[in-house]
Amino acid sequence: VSAPLTFEPAAGIPLCWFTAAVRVGGALDPVGLEGFTRHTAELARRGAGGMDRARLDDAVDRLGATLDVEVDRDWLALSATCLERNLDRTVALAAAVLADPMMSEREHEVLRRETQHEIDEVRDDDGTLVERYFQMQCAPGHAYGRTIIGTVASLERIEREAAARHHQGLWAPDNLVVGVAGPITPPRAREVAEALEAAVAGRSAIAPPALPAPETPPGRRLYLIDKPQRTQCQLWIGHGAPAYGTGDFLALMPVETAFGGMFSSRLMQEIRVKRGWSYGASCRMYRSRAPHWFRIALAPTREVAVDALLLTLELFEQLAARGIEPDEHEFAVRHLTGGLLFSQATPRQRMRQAVRHRLLGLDPDYPRTIGPALEAVTVDQARAAAARWLRPDDLCITLVATADEMVPRLEKAGLPPTEIIPFDAY
Amino acid sequence: MWTFEVSHPFAPGLEVRRHRLHNGLTLLVLADGAAPIVSYQTWYAVGSCHERPGATGMAHLFEHLMFNQTVSRPPGVFDRLIEQTGGDTNAATWVDWTHYRDTVPARDLAMVVELEADRMANLLLESPQLESEREVVANERMQRVDDDIDGFADEELGRLAFTVHPYRWPTIGWMEDIRRMQLEEVRAFYRTYYAPNNATLVVVGDVEEAELLALVERHYGELPAADLPEGPPAIEPAQSGERRVRFQKPTAAARLLHGYRAVAMGDPDWPVLSFLGALLSAGPSSRLYRRLVAEKEIATSVHADVAPFRDPALFRISVLLTRDHTPEDAEAEIADILGELAAAPIGDEELDKVRSVVETDFWTELEGVDGRAEALGHYQTVLGDYRRLFEMAEALAQVSAADLQRAVASYLVPAQRSVVIIDPDPELAEDDEGDHEEGDQ
Numbered sequence: 001v002s003a004p005l006t007f008e009p010a011a012g013i014p015l016c017w018f019t020a021a022v023r024v025g026g027a028l029d030p031v032g033l034e035g036f037t038r039h040t041a042e043l044a045r046r047g048a049g050g051m052d053r054a055r056l057d058d059a060v061d062r063l064g065a066t067l068d069v070e071v072d073r074d075w076l077a078l079s080a081t082c083l084e085r086n087l088d089r090t091v092a093l094a095a096a097v098l099a100d101p102m103m104s105e106r107e108h109e110v111l112r113r114e115t116q117h118e119i120d121e122v123r124d125d126d127g128t129l130v131e132r133y134f135q136m137q138c139a140p141g142h143a144y145g146r147t148i149i150g151t152v153a154s155l156e157r158i159e160r161e162a163a164a165r166h167h168q169g170l171w172a173p174d175n176l177v178v179g180v181a182g183p184i185t186p187p188r189a190r191e192v193a194e195a196l197e198a199a200v201a202g203r204s205a206i207a208p209p210a211l212p213a214p215e216t217p218p219g220r221r222l223y224l225i226d227k228p229q230r231t232q233c234q235l236w237i238g239h240g241a242p243a244y245g246t247g248d249f250l251a252l253m254p255v256e257t258a259f260g261g262m263f264s265s266r267l268m269q270e271i272r273v274k275r276g277w278s279y280g281a282s283c284r285m286y287r288s289r290a291p292h293w294f295r296i297a298l299a300p301t302r303e304v305a306v307d308a309l310l311l312t313l314e315l316f317e318q319l320a321a322r323g324i325e326p327d328e329h330e331f332a333v334r335h336l337t338g339g340l341l342f343s344q345a346t347p348r349q350r351m352r353q354a355v356r357h358r359l360l361g362l363d364p365d366y367p368r369t370i371g372p373a374l375e376a377v378t379v380d381q382a383r384a385a386a387a388r389w390l391r392p393d394d395l396c397i398t399l400v401a402t403a404d405e406m407v408p409r410l411e412k413a414g415l416p417p418t419e420i421i422p423f424d425a426y
Numbered sequence: 427m428w429t430f431e432v433s434h435p436f437a438p439g440l441e442v443r444r445h446r447l448h449n450g451l452t453l454l455v456l457a458d459g460a461a462p463i464v465s466y467q468t469w470y471a472v473g474s475c476h477e478r479p480g481a482t483g484m485a486h487l488f489e490h491l492m493f494n495q496t497v498s499r500p501p502g503v504f505d506r507l508i509e510q511t512g513g514d515t516n517a518a519t520w521v522d523w524t525h526y527r528d529t530v531p532a533r534d535l536a537m538v539v540e541l542e543a544d545r546m547a548n549l550l551l552e553s554p555q556l557e558s559e560r561e562v563v564a565n566e567r568m569q570r571v572d573d574d575i576d577g578f579a580d581e582e583l584g585r586l587a588f589t590v591h592p593y594r595w596p597t598i599g600w601m602e603d604i605r606r607m608q609l610e611e612v613r614a615f616y617r618t619y620y621a622p623n624n625a626t627l628v629v630v631g632d633v634e635e636a637e638l639l640a641l642v643e644r645h646y647g648e649l650p651a652a653d654l655p656e657g658p659p660a661i662e663p664a665q666s667g668e669r670r671v672r673f674q675k676p677t678a679a680a681r682l683l684h685g686y687r688a689v690a691m692g693d694p695d696w697p698v699l700s701f702l703g704a705l706l707s708a709g710p711s712s713r714l715y716r717r718l719v720a721e722k723e724i725a726t727s728v729h730a731d732v733a734p735f736r737d738p739a740l741f742r743i744s745v746l747l748t749r750d751h752t753p754e755d756a757e758a759e760i761a762d763i764l765g766e767l768a769a770a771p772i773g774d775e776e777l778d779k780v781r782s783v784v785e786t787d788f789w790t791e792l793e794g795v796d797g798r799a800e801a802l803g804h805y806q807t808v809l810g811d812y813r814r815l816f817e818m819a820e821a822l823a824q825v826s827a828a829d830l831q832r833a834v835a836s837y838l839v840p841a842q843r844s845v846v847i848i849d850p851d852p853e854l855a856e857d858d859e860g861d862h863e864e865g866d867q
Contacts, residue, residue: 011437011438011460012436012437012438012440012458012460013437013789013792013793014789015786015789015790015793053720054711054716054720057709057710057711057716057720058711058779060709060710060711061709061710061711061712061779061782061783062775062778062779062782063782064779064781064782064783064784064785064786065786066709066786081786081790082786083782083785083786083789086782110720110723113723113748114719114723114726117679117726117748117749118726120677120678120679120726120749121679121726121746123677123678124575124677124678124679125574126573126574227676228676229573229675229676230573231568231572231573232565232568232569232572232573262505262509263493263505263509263515264502264505264506264509269502272562273501273502273558274558275558275561276557276558276559276560276561276562276564276565277561277565278562278565279562279565279566279569299565299569300565301564301565301568331506331509331510334510334512335509335510335512336512337512338510338511338512338513338531339512339513339514340512341461341462341463341512341531342463342512342513342514342529344461345461345463345794345795346460346461346793346794348793349794424678
C-alpha cells in the first residue's frame with residue numbers, strides 16, 4: 001500500500017470502520033461555483049459499479065452498513081461502518097464508488113434540487129444560519145468563507161460532465177489517506193487499503209489550494225441577518241487566527257479554553273452563570289490546514305442581546321489587553337492535557353484522529369505530542385500570542401435577529417448594523 | 427452492605443454485574459480496561475412524567491440546579507473539579523428519568539464517587555441559584571422550542587396526542603411554569619426523588635470492581651432511603667378518532683408529524699414497532715426514505731420510531747417536505763406504504779436487510795464507555811433490569827414478517843393518530859395560535 005494507512009485493532013464489538021479520504025475539499029471551489037466539490041462527492045455515491053442509486057443503496061443496507069460522504073473545507077472522505085462479517089463486501093462497494101461512479105444526469109438534477117432544499121433547512125436553523133453568514137463575512141473573499149454546500153445560484157451552474165472530471169482529480173493516489181479500525185488482523189486491514197487504493201490508481205491528483213492567511217477588514221462590522229419572530233439572537237463574533245499545528249495556535253489553546261472552552265470559563269461564567277443571559281457561551285479556533293479564524297458564539301434572549309453583546313466585547317477587550325492569569329493558564333493546560341485521553345479512547349476515534357491529521361498535513365501522531373507541548377507553553381507565551389492575534393477593534397459581528405426590534409437597540413448602544421441582510425438572501 | 431444480584435455477558439471476557447446496597451442504591455459495573463477512562467452515570471427514576479400540571483419542567487430545571495452548590499462545596503466547584511481532570515460532565519432529562527454523566531480518567535474515579543454522593547444528599551437550594559437557572563432554562567426553551575420549528579412541532583404533538591397523561595407536556599416545561607416555579611417546590615422535589623433507592627449508578631471503564639464497591643459504600647452507605655411516592659397514576663384514555671392541528675411558521679418547507687398511539691417499552695410489541703421504524707426510515711433503501719425522498723422528491727428527510735418510554739406512548743413519523751410539496755402529498759404516500767405493509771407480509775430479503783441494519787445500530791450505540799453506560803442505565807431505569815437490553819437485541823432479531831404486518835394493521839391506523847402540520851408563512855405575524863380542524867377532544 002503506498003497510501004498512508006492507519007490501522008487500529010479493536011475488540012469487544014463486531015463492527016469495523018474504514019475511511020478513504022483525500023487532502024482536498026470545499027476550499028477548492030471557485031467563486032460562483034460554491035458547492036462543486038460536495039456535489040461531486042455526493043453524486044459519486046449515487047450509483048456505482050453498474051448499480052444505479054437504488055441498487056447501490058439496497059446493496060449497502062443489505063450488509064447493515066453505512067457508506068457516507070463527508071466534505072470539509074480541507075478534505076473529503078468516504079467512510080463506512082459495517083459488521084465485521086460484511087467487511088469485504090462493504091469495501092467492494094466503497095471501491096466501486098471511488099473507481100466507477102455512474103454520475104448520472106438524473107441523479108445530478110435530483111441532487112441539485114435536494115441541496116437547494118438543504119439550504120432551506122439551513123435557513124430554518126438559526127444556529128446554522130448564523131454560521132453560514134459569519135463564514136461569508138469574516139474575511140470576505142477567503143476560500144474558507146465560501147459555503148461548502150453552495151448557494152441556490154451556484155448549484156445551478158454545476159455541470160454533470162465537469163463533476164465527473166472533478167471526481168477523477170479528487171480521488172487520486174497522491175492525495176489518498178486510508179484508515180481502518182476493527183476486530184481484524186493487520187494483513188486484512190492492508191487488504192482493505194489495497195482495494196481502496198486500487199480503485200483510484202492511475203489518476204492525477206488535484207493539488208491542495210494555496211490558502212493565504214485570512215484578512216479581516218479593519219473596524220467592527222455588524223451584520224444583522226433579519227428573520228421574523230425571533231425570541232433570541234444567535235450571535236457570532238470573530239476574526240482571523242493562526243493555523244492549527246503552529247506554535248501560535250498551541251500557545252493560544254489555553255487562552256481559548258480559559259476564555260470560552262469550559263463551563264467554568266470566563267464567557268460561560270459571566271454570560272450564563274452570573275446573568276442567565278444565554279444557554280451557552282463559548283469560543284473556538286478552527287482546526288484547519290491553513291490559518292482560519294477564531295469565533296465567539298452565544299444566543300441571548302432578544303431583550304438582553306445588546307447588553308450581552310456589549311459585555312462580550314468588553315470581556316474580549318480585557319482578554320486581548322491582559323491575556324489570561326497564571327492560575328487560569330495552569331488550569332486550562334491541565335484540562336486540555338487531561339482531555340486528550342477522551343479523544344483517543346476508542347479504536348475508531350484513534351483512527352479518525354490520525355486520518356484527520358494526515359489530511360491537514362500533520363503527523364498522524366501529532367495529537368500524542370500535544371500534551372507535552374502544551375505543558376511547555378508558559379503563561380507569558382500565551383499572553384504574547386493573545387497580544388499578537390486578538391484584535392477586538394477589528395471584528396466581524398453577525399447576529400440572526402428580527403431587525404425591526406433589534407436595530408433601534410443596537411443604534412442606541414452605538415452599534416448600528418453595517419448591513420441588514422434578509423435571512424434567505426444567501 | 428452489598429448484595430450481588432445478577433451478571434450478564436457483554437462481550438468476550440466482559441460482563442455486566444449488578445449489586446444493590448443496603449439502602450436500595452443499585453450499581454451496574456462493566457469493567458473494561460481498554461482505555462484508562464471511566465464513565466460514571468447516575469440515573470434517577472424521575473422525569474417529567476412525575477410532575478403535575480402547573481409545575482411542568484421541574485425535573486429538567488432541577489437537573490440544572492444539581493450543578494450548583496452543596497453544603498460543603500461552593501458554586502462552581504463541581505464543574506472545576508471535573509474540568510481539572512480533563513473530563514466532561516453533563517446531564518439529561520426525559521419523561522421517565524434524569525441522568526448525570528461524568529467521564530473522567532480512571533485515576534479520578536474516587537473523586538467522582540464523592541462528588542456524586544455529595545450532591546445526591548447535600549444540595550443547597552437557595553433563591554439566587556434558582557433565579558439564575560430559571561433564566562438559563564427559559565433561554566434554552568427559546569432555543570430548542572420557541573425559535574425551532576421542529577422543537578415546536580414536537581411539543582404540539584405531545585399536547586395533542588395525550589389528554590391526561592404527563593407525556594402531554596414537554597420535558598423542558600411550559601414557559602409560564604418555568605417562570606413561576608417556587609423555591610419550596612424545588613426543595614420538596616429534591617427531598618422526594620433524590621435518594622439512593624431511586625437511583626442506579628452505572629460505571630463502565632477501567633475500574634476494579636472490589637475497589638469500586640468499597641468506594642461507593644463509603645460515600646453512599648450512610649444516605650437514607652426515601653419514601654418514594656407511587657408512580658404516576660395517569661392512564662391515557664383510548665383514542666377514538668384522528669386529531670389534527672395546523673400552524674404557520676416562517677419557513678420555506680412544511681413539516682408533517684404523525685403520532686400513532688403505541689405501546690410501552692416493556693410490551694412484547696415494542697421491538698416489533700422498533701423494527702418497523704427501521705424498515706420505514708433507517709437507511710437510504712428504507713420504504714419511506716426511498717419513496718418520499720429518493721423517488722418522488724416530496725421530502726428532504728423522514729424519520730420513524732417508537733418512543734422508548736415506560737408507559738404507552740407514540741410511534742412517530744416525521745417528514746420535512748420539500749418546498750414544492752404539501753403535507754397532503756406526503757400523507758398520501760405514507761398511507762399507501764402503510765397500506766402495502768398491512769396487506770401483505772414483506773419478503774425474506776427485506777426482512778434480512780432490516781435485521782442487518784438493526785444489528786449494526788445496536789452495536790454502534792455500544793461503541794464507547796458513555797454509550798454503554800447510557801444503554802445499561804436506560805434499560806435498568808425504564809424496564810427495571812439492564813438485561814432487557816440484550817433480550818431486546820434477541821427480540822429484534824426474531825421479528826417476523828407476520829409480526830410487522832400485524833403491528834401495522836393494529837397500531838398505524840388513522841383513528842389512533844395525532845397529526846401536526848407546519849405550513850410555510852414567511853409573512854406570519856407574532857400570533858402562533860393553532861387552527862384545530864377536527865378531532866375528538
